[in-house]
Amino acid sequence: MTTIVSNTDLKEKFSKAFEEAQGLKSQLHKEAFDAFQNMGLPGTKTEEYRFTPIARLLEKNFNLDEIEPVPSGINSVKDFLIPDLDATVLVFLNGFFSETLSSSINNIDGLKISKLESALASGEAADYFQKLLKPSDDPFTALNSAFWQDGIFIHVPPHTKVEKPILILHINDVVDRQSIAHTRLLLVVGEGSELTLIEKSNSTGDHSIFHTFAEEIAVKENATLNYIKIQNDDGKLHQVANSLIHQSAQSILNTFTLTLSGALIRNNFNIAIDGEFCESHFHGLYLLNGSTLADNHTVVDHLKPNSHSNELYKGVLDGNSKGIFNGKIFVRPHAQKTNAFQSNRNILLTDTATINTKPQLEIWADDVKCSHGCTTGQLDEEALFYLRSRGIPLENAKAMLLYAFAAETLEVIKKTELKNYLDQRISDRLAKF
């Protein structure tokens, strides 16, 4: 019963914060806040948040009525960049876009990048804003839609191949005090265009961070999007990211989510395949240790016929970490000739790590090929023995096998510099297990 009581407490705190906050008085903010008030924060009785005690953690770690932006002393992002990767860098510091630290956003490759607020004011973003992610979809989408203060709008005009990837850095610098941030992304990849977008989050400092994301991405006809998320925060971060990618006909999507650390990371990652002959490669890797909780809820929704989706999520869990995977595949009544595959594989390294997985298939069309597989286990004893019999020490042998296990997820990455970087991060981490 305690969760319900505390939930009311939390709602009240959010209420107070909402009333006091400046700049949140627009109609959309208000509607979103009402939606949030109606839903409340999910307790452990809520099916979608059954294993993620997020309300409890929020209550324990945050003064939720303190939502003033946290100033940051960071004046160089050199340490957070991806080595050798030539990219357009956009920096968010504690949830706010920093023009001084970001690359110049005027006229790069014919791209249109602007602050979301100004894009909304000028009417450019209005066609897309809150059209894909509706506040009523998820309590945290509602919370974000009610409290968001900053965000970015990226528009790739039709028939533009953007050579230089965009790197969005979310840096949470909480040396002084706790930080609560709500960030939005609105991305439109125009017809026949191509873009690589990398989102990397990092945090420093000892205080708690609560960060929500609401990310709406539209991939138009014949367009290609490579979307990479690197979640590399320290152990104080509580993050809920709601992302929805809408795919139009014949578009290609490659996504990769790498989760390395954080206190609680929840990714609600949805892909709506709303056109024929689309391709979707949907990969994820979580390498967890300490007491990190990583919760990946994914949805691949086949709304139209003749598309192909392939989902692969893998995890290595060490220490007291907890992994949660929920993969839904929907094949709607008219989505005939769909090929949808899903696989979730996990390795538990310690007795105190746990995994809860639920691969869920819902199919309303008969002429389809769908499958899902899910395994949880350990490293193969025989493979370990084979390596050791050839003089490779146990630790190295383990790292080698874990690397082989994890590296498969990198296949979606095309860009060499990026692939090398991710590869290095993964090997570094696995060598420490």
Place this chain on the structure above:
Amino acid sequence: MAKDNQVLEEFTSKDYEHGWAVNLETEESPKGLNEEIIRFISSKKQEPLWLLEWRLKAFQHWQKMEEPKWSNVTYPKINYQDIIYYSAPKQKVKPSNLSEVDPELIKTFEKLGISLTEQKRLTGVAVDAVIDSVSVATTFKDKLKELGIIFCSFSEAVREHPELVKKYLGSVVPMNDNYFAALNSAVFSDGSFCYIPKGVRCPMELSTYFRINAANTGQFERTLIVADESSYVSYLEGCTAPMRDENQLHAAVVELYAMDDAEIKYSTVQNWYPGDKNGKGGIYNFVTKRGLCFGDHSKISWTQVETGSAITWKYPSCVLKGDYSMGEFYSVAVTNNFQQADTGTKMIHIGKNTRSRIVSKGISAGKSQNSYRGQVRIMKRAVNSRNFSQCDSLLMGDQCGAHTFPYIDVENNTSKVEHEATTSKIGEDQIFYCLQRGIDEEAAVALIVNGYAKEVLNQLPMEFAVEAQKLLALTLEGSVG
């Protein structure tokens, strides 16, 4: 394709063959549910006080509970006050042997193809026949008695072996386990009880045949099977009901209890009336089945062939408490027309080195919805445990749905869990292959479906396998995707 649809339509209009009702004189309780009704049932059965108290306690729990909403089925709200909770065929005298049983009753079961007259049985299956709510006859009782096996109706067990019933009743499915189990605990009227003593291998299949006959009644029976150390029993359950326009509720509880080295094999061929082709009528089959592998090296195996019921909502589960214990679940669930099935299993691994295996085959046709919902849970203590699950769905026609909801929770690093699922339809090339060899389309579908379900059907005892195969062919022939 047009021909396929025609064949499918012809088939779906096929009548339910057990849809008749007989006029049996019955004794019924008034409609509705309250403490009085529970006292009425209890006194009708001449039950001891402890059992009445147990029922009342369950009723109190039930009143506080809410009907669960999480399943993937939809149905109009059930009015629990509009159900007759007790209905028994009226018999002038209590039969002490079969010759005294009402001939009308014996005829009823003969019509179903189940002979209650022992000498006529060739296969050697002991049957406990339950009609509406009450057990009417149990065959081969004496022969089983020689081995110390107790096989009788639940009421008889309460009278003759109260200590056993008291000890094991509710030990696997507590009275407040879930909404329908609590309802059953409050109002259950009869069922079967079976006890296999230490070291005894039951020489024949034990079987219960359930039949709903009266209108407006719910059937709430309870089966309790206890297998003592190193014993073995194979148990069969079958069921049918007449065609009626209203929906009838069937909320049963089955408890299995296996001690060290014991093995229980429980097979079900469920063929309750599924409703007509417009989805009218049919049985709501909301059943709680659970087996407890209490002892080390014990084994419980569930096999089910689900073809009937408007709505099936059940999860035969195994709690693997003893070290090295083993649970199995084999299921074929077929839905047609407007049938809905949400079925699967739970394998709870508690003991060390426990193993479980799940094979679930769903077949949906017409406008039906078929869901597999299962949980495999490996607790921290359950080191070196192993699970393999496979759930396949076969879709026939483009208006049905197949859903899979597997929950996999692992809490230690020495166990291995594997799950795989596929969804497909009968391939045109498979049909073509058969046609080419002179096998007509209907026979080809029957052949392919049978092959698809073979892994499960193989687990059934002989007599049941034949019946199940026929049922499958009946339910699905002609439905080519």
